[in-house]
Amino acid sequence: MLGLTVVTLSLLLVFVVGYGQALKSYRQLTTETVMAQTEAARLGIEQVLNSGVPLEDIAGLSQVLQPIVESDVSVTGLRLLSGQKQLYLFGEALEDDNRISIPLRNKFTRVGTLQVVLSDQVVEATVTKSFQPFIWLIVILLAVFIGSVLKSTQRTVYLTSFTMVFLAMSVSVMILVGSLYRDGLQSKAVSLADVVSQRLSPILIHNVDQGLVVGIESMLDNFRQTNPELSKIAVFKNTSLVASSQQGEGMVQALSDTGMLDYVIGTSSFGEVRLSYKVQIVLAQLSRTLKNFAVLFFACGLVCFVFIRLLSGEVNQSRNDLVLERIKPLFLGAVLMESLMAPIMPQYMASVADSVGLGASASSLFFTLYFLGFALTLLPAAKLIEMYDIRRVLVFGILLSSIGCGLLSIDLGLGAILIARLVSGMGQALIFISVQGYILRFSNKDNKTQAAGIIVFCFNAGFIAGAAIGALLADYLGDQGTFTLAACIGVIMSLFSLVLPSMKAQQKRQGSIMGNVSAMMADSWRLIKIPAFVRTMLLVGIPTKAALTGIVSFAVPLLLAERGVSKESIGQVLMSYAAIVLLVSHKVGPWVDKLGSSKKALSLGNLIAGFALILLAIAVIMPQDWQIIVVMTLAMMMMGFSHGLINAPVVTHVVVNMAESKEPDSVIAATYRFLERFGHVSGSIIVGQMLMWFGAEQAMLALAAFFIVACILFVVFDRHTTKAVLS
Known part of the structure; x- marks a missing residue:
């Protein structure tokens, strides 16, 4: 059951992070696709405005704006304003949607605003539909893990099986994220081609001699520069080249000649637009995704390794060694709970300080409350584990730290945040001293070196895993979601602590906690x-x-x-x-x-x-x-x-x-x-x-x-x- 739980949580973690990465990249590409159409509409409208025609008198505005609506299903609202007067409206503008406002100007001043509303729900639904089959993949991989464990009598099968299913899940998610990114590129290519064809429609549709029209190459070059991910734009009419613009870099062109990032879009019965993306930009995006998954795999490996070791250990392991093995995942999980928040905590504290008018510099005072609580609790904690059951002190510390994370997640104001950081520091001090107490009581001359390295390994491994996983999940979960996740990990670790033996003090020492502090x-x-x-x-x-x-x-x-x-x-x-x-x-x-x-x-x-x-x-x-x-x-x-x-x-x-x-x-x-x-x-x-x-x-x-x-x-x-x- 422990192995199944670890594998399930690991696969779900890969699923969630992959989903978040796909959603982030697909949302960005969708926005760029719509912005390309919006930019084309803006240029067309401002061309007429610069000739002296008022915005209200421009004919055919609906035909100019309709391509924006058709560029992507995520466009749920479109509005053209002249001052406070509404000239065009499509759909409904919801307050919580992604609203983009584009100013419209003539030669002298701003005369109107073009507002485009993008629905995050539509983008999320598209990505969610692509990820739904992965629920079944998780079930299949779990079945493979269970089957391989039951089939073998060797305890090392846990680690081998986990590595196999985790790699399979990671590779599958990476392939899907890459596929969604390529779909977004294709959608953007179609939108960009439509913009170019609209600008050149007199040449492509009517029998206008392109030799009589000047500035086409300059227009395409300007268009390519406003879309820096493009290396080449070429427009054809009846297979004859009308105009082209391309990046003057030999390596980029050589890579683009492979055709993998080339798109040919027919715009009418007479013309087509051929677009080539810059390979280095696409590869940079894919490499970032690959890097994130590599970091995630390493971070999850650190966390899962200590849990799987409990299952892969020797059957005749001594009681002392078994307790030390159980201490590792518990302490690592406790450190993970706090380090999940490390990538977002300084800027979160700075924003809290700004919101109450104290200035960002005051965030350092808030930040130090955690360490103040930690330092002030060390001495009383050392006395507590001598006076009471050490496991109770450990569980109390974990729950105290979880409460601190929970207070941050519900955002009750500045006072609650300050208390939360102080409480978290106190809880982590109790955890540290309790873990140290277990290590001292269950180590001897035979495993002294191993025991001494537990705190160093688990603290740094927990920090590595927490910083990596917390950073990757923060964009998807947000600050409050990250704090909630940390609190949930604390609750899980408090339950896991029940696998440790109860260690009541053999003899309560004389003197109070304050006496110990005075000493x-x-x-x-x-x-x-x-x-x-x-x-x-x-x-x-x-x-x-x-x-x-x-x-x-x-x-x-x-x-x-x-x-x-x-x-x-x-x-x-x-x-x-x-x-x-x-x-x-x-x-x-x-x-x-x-x-x-x-x-x-x-x-x-x-x-x-x-x-x-x-x-x-x-x-x-x-x-x-x-x-x-x-x-x-x-x-x-x-x-x-x-x-x-x-x-x-x-x-x-x-x-x-x-x-x-x-x-x-x-x-x-x-x-x-x-x-x-x-x-x-x-x-x-x-x-x-x-x-x-x-x-x-x-x-x-x-x-x-x-x-x-x-x-x-x-x-x-x-x-x-x-x-x-x-x-």
């Missing part, structure tokens, strides 16, 4: 007086956490959104950061152990973070969207490499440097982890203010300078690490 405050006060401790915290720990929340989670999505970059690309940029952190974190431990010094890893991490911020400063001044995406992705990969070098070794560095102190290692590590959370809390506030004061480029350069200076200071003043480690 941690006392530990913090003693430790921050020690130079080695505070040096590492101020030069490495806190800046690294501040960069995570202020740069990766807040500034990068916001800057990309301001440039109009799609949510898919924003999510994939964030995904590149987490992927590199996951890769480097796995390798840095053995490297530091072999090197015998964590100082070099921390210094190199700070230096790379500085260069990553310089690259970010370069990215924000890039003129093209694709350039900023590429450079920012490289910068995020460098930042991920930096944080991968720092996250694991920094605690070891602090503990080793404090070896001569009388404080226990557990107290040093816990205190350090608590104090570095100030970086989490302050990161978005600091970066938000710097963006407002200096602008994006100067802010990134100033932060880069700080990290490079911090690296130099750390190298100069921290001189005892190597000796301590080697001893």
